[in-house]
Amino acid sequence: MSTWITIASGLAGLNVLLLAALGFVWLRNYRQFRSPLVLGLLAFSAVMLVENLGAIYFFFSMGMLYSDSVLAQQFVVALRGLETVALAVLTYVTWQ
Secondary structure, three states, X not given: OOHHHHHHHHHHHHHHHHHHHHHXXXXXXXXXXXXXXXXXXXXXXXXXXXXXXXXXXXXXXXXXXXXXOHHHHHHHHHHHHHHHHHHHHHHHHHHO
């Protein structure tokens, strides 16, 4: 596995942790308030969690998918990095 895919896997793992934290808070809030907005946020975290777990699976099982193009690997890392920043901000705001 290349260095870029290893970095992308690490960022996806961090995203899983952030999404688990968000899901925990939003589930607790939904149980208390029964708000459709909070239910939507909970569904968002569940879908993104599945997507990141799927990405980790494919990074480890099908690394050759990106093996021919370093540019593609760098782009995947950039997208995972942007997702991590967005989730970090959302987690920070949620926990406040």
